[in-house]
Amino acid sequence: MYNLMWADMFQLRKSVMMKVLLGITTVSAVIMAVMAYLIPQEKIADSMAGLGFMFSDVNMTSILGAVVASVIICSDFDHKVIHHAVATGHSRGAVIASKAAVFSCALAVILLPYAVITGIALGTGSEFNMGAVSLGFLHLLTSKAGAAMSAPEVWKLLAVMLTLIMVYVAQLSLCVPLALVLRRPVLVVAIYYGFSILTGQLAGLRESYPLFDRISAWTPYGGNYSFLTLDTGAGEILEAIAVSLLFVAAMLAVSYGSFRKADIK
Amino acid sequence: MQRILHADRLTKTYSGVQSLHDVSITLESGRIYGLIGQNGAGKTTLMRLITGLAFPTSGSLELFGHTGENALQIERKRIGAMIENPGLVPHMTAAENLRLHRIMRGIPGSDVEGELLGLVGLAETGKKKAKDFSLGMKQRLGIAIALLGSPELLILDEPINGLDPLGVVEVRNLLKRLCEEQQMTILISSHNLPELYQTATDYIIIHKGEIMQTLTLAQLEERCKHHLLIRCPQPEKLASVLEMKLNTKNFKVMPDQAVKLYDYLDDKERVARVLVESGIIVTHLSSEGDSLEDYFISTIGGGQHV
Known part of the structure; x- marks a missing residue:
């Protein structure tokens, strides 16, 4: 598995698509922060908040995350890299584990600009606001408005950011079985984006249906896992990490179940 | 002579259609087996079963004396394969494609990349991306990738497709040399029967998913005399x-x-x-x-x- 991971990392390093995606998230993170800065300054209208949300991490990752899965998994079917791995004695479990690990690293890399920009923006002590719509790093950015951070808060900020990245990785781990089964980038991206919209809509039911709220809290799409801030308690952060890890494990199990005996064409 | 592979009554069914039926073959070390059959005869399916890309509906496979799924997976580390068409990452150069597979197979040292590129005549491709290669160049690179790690069993599906006449001769000589010098066992399918006649030491004739005949070059020559x-x-x-x-x-x-x-x-x-x-x-x-x-x-x- 170690060799497979290194090979995937080598391939990723050579991938133009990954560089483009990183460029897109960097530009988007900057636009998101600038708009969240300009809205409370009343230099742009509040109505621009919807547009600003389009550049936020939660929206970008729901599209680009699935693209990353396509680059790492679907492309390897096209280029027969997975064929070679299996034909030369790598177990299918090792292939899945390697893909999942590299996929997680790649997601962390494309989310890094959001983490860095959020950290820098918060460090300025300025006020940021994107209206009512905010999740993930945008929520973290807008929830700590207009106050300088203390040293312990910086460490907490790092912990929250890492947890948020983990939550995103868990949410997008659904793409691993999708990509292994469907093997078509366009299907993976479309299905995951549709699913992310659906989970967003279903989140509105959580207040009306407590049972649904409790069930969804067992997944990285539910609970308050996308609303982590510097005020979030350690217990909630640990819960977010635990739920994310469990969900990733479940997705890996589903992937293994579907790929273990599948013909690779 | 060491038995490298033994397939016992392998059957493969896709959506109710039988692609292979009761296929039994034995491959021994240091021989070049020409797998001959029409399109859809089951050549590629047989190769896919051997390399673990597909699973037989029934029957069993033995590789290097081992059977059972876990053992087969381990023994496949001794195989090099190019099935259907060479799998290449289009935005990488020939050397980068080789490096990717070298890393994947855990082969240390980058010297082997240059050696293999020289062996298949791609040493001068430099920064040219695989997507810009001709079909023949892709085939050569696919063969180089299959040769990584000096496999004991080399499986090549239509390796001379798209090769120019000189390339065909080069590949033929290369395969013969590998067989003689390294006792490599080679299973090769091709529609180019005159070429296969000059390359193989044994022939497996497959038709409609069934093995019609297996014979050595001597037996073939006897029958064609x-x-x-x-x-x-x-x-x-x-x-x-x-x-x-x-x-x-x-x-x-x-x-x-x-x-x-x-x-x-x-x-x-x-x-x-x-x-x-x-x-x-x-x-x-x-x-x-x-x-x-x-x-x-x-x-x-x-x-x-x-």
Whole structure:
């Protein structure tokens, strides 16, 4: 598995698509922060908040995350890299584990600009606001408005950011079985984006249906896992990490179940 | 000779359609096996089963003396394969593609990349991306990738597709050299039967998912050997005339009572005259001799399949 991971990392390093995606998230993170800065300054209208949300991490990752899965998994079917791995004695479990690990690293890399920009923006002590719509790093950015951070808060900020990245990785781990089964980038991206919209809509039911709220809290799409801030308690952060890890494990199990005996064409 | 692979009654069914039926073959070390069959005959399916890309519906496979899924997976580390078409990452150069697979196989040192590129004639490709390669260059790179780690069993599906005549000769010589020097076992499929005739040491003829025949080059040459085919109602008498009057024992009486005479190929008239003078009623006398192509066609059922 170690060799497979290194090979995937080598391939990723050579991938133009990954560089483009990183460029897109960097530009988007900057636009998101600038708009969240300009809205409370009343230099742009509040109505621009919807547009600003389009550049936020939660929206970008729901599209680009699935693209990353396509680059790492679907492309390897096209280029027969997975064929070679299996034909030369790598177990299918090792292939899945390697893909999942590299996929997680790649997601962390494309989310890094959001983490860095959020950290820098918060460090300025300025006020940021994107209206009512905010999740993930945008929520973290807008929830700590207009106050300088203390040293312990910086460490907490790092912990929250890492947890948020983990939550995103868990949410997008659904793409691993999708990509292994469907093997078509366009299907993976479309299905995951549709699913992310659906989970967003279903989140509105959580207040009306407590049972649904409790069930969804067992997944990285539910609970308050996308609303982590510097005020979030350690217990909630640990819960977010635990739920994310469990969900990733479940997705890996589903992937293994579907790929273990599948013909690779 | 070491048994490298043994397939026992392998059957593969896709959506109710049987692609392979009760296929049993044995491959021994240091031999080049030519897998011959029409499109859809089951050549690629057999290769996919051997490499673990697909699972048999029934039957069993033994690799390097080991059976069972876990053992097979471990033994596949000793295999190099190029199936259907070479799998290349298009935005990478030839060297980068080789490096990717070298890292994947855990082979240390980058020297092997240059050696293999030189071996397949791609040493001068430099920064040219694989997507800009010709089909022949892609095939060469696919062969180089399959050769990484000096596999003991090399599986090549249509490796000379798209190669220019010089490339075909180079690949042929390379495979023969690997077989002789490293005792590498090679399973190769090709539609280019004259080429396969010059490359392989053994032949496996597959048709409609079933193995029709396995034979060595010597057996093939024996069966394709040029001869005079003689038919008559009295083959025993014919045999004695050939021995007594034409002084030859270089003939065979076939199961269908036809006689194949391997002498007097350029003196058919004399044979005919002697037989007639000896009172033999000759119903058929002709010069015969098969190429691998003819032999393949006759084995799978004659011209109706062509």
